Amino acid sequence: MATTDTKIKKPKAKAMGTAKVRKISVPSKKEKIARTNVRSGGKDDGKVVLRIRVRAYESKILDASVKQIMDTAMRYDAVIVGPVPLPTEIKKYTVNRSAFIYKNTREQFEIRVHKRLIDIINPNAKTIEALTNLSLPSGVEIDVKMM
Numbered sequence: 001m002a003t004t005d006t007k008i009k010k011p012k013a014k015a016m017g018t019a020k021v022r023k024i025s026v027p028s029k030k031e032k033i034a035r036t037n038v039r040s041g042g043k044d045d046g047k048v049v050l051r052i053r054v055r056a057y058e059s060k061i062l063d064a065s066v067k068q069i070m071d072t073a074m075r076y077d078a079v080i081v082g083p084v085p086l087p088t089e090i091k092k093y094t095v096n097r098s099a100f101i102y103k104n105t106r107e108q109f110e111i112r113v114h115k116r117l118i119d120i121i122n123p124n125a126k127t128i129e130a131l132t133n134l135s136l137p138s139g140v141e142i143d144v145k146m147m
Contacts, residue, residue: 050120053143059114076127086115
């Protein structure tokens with residue numbers, strides 16, 4: 001067996017006196033509050049958001065009413081975010097088919113509630129007035145919040 005001489009390079013050790021020391025500054029409470037408000041992006045900027053949550057049993061009627069709301073808001077040059085489809089809420093009910101003898105035979109029914117979310121950023125008075133005068137089909141439930 002032949003052995004070859006290989007040199008292993010060792011890292012050079014730094015002198016102790018040449019290390020740089022950084023001063024760490026701790027921000028005050030006012031600076032922390034200012035930073036969190038800048039990052040959150042909503043509270044101190046003066047933005048008003050009109051959050052509209054629309055619910056219905058039928059998705060076609062819901063989509064038609066959401067389109068009507070968006071067209072009305074776009075007519076008055078509003079900034080719109082959405083519609084965002086929220087998860088469909090499913091309520092299931094199990095019922096016995098017969099009253100007494102055939103206990104194991106059952107029927108299952110379900111109700112699906114479809115939901116959409118629309119945000120209107122900085123709405124003006126005309127936009128809000130037009131949305132309040134809007135007539136939507138029956139079976140459509142609307143929740144409006146100012147944030």
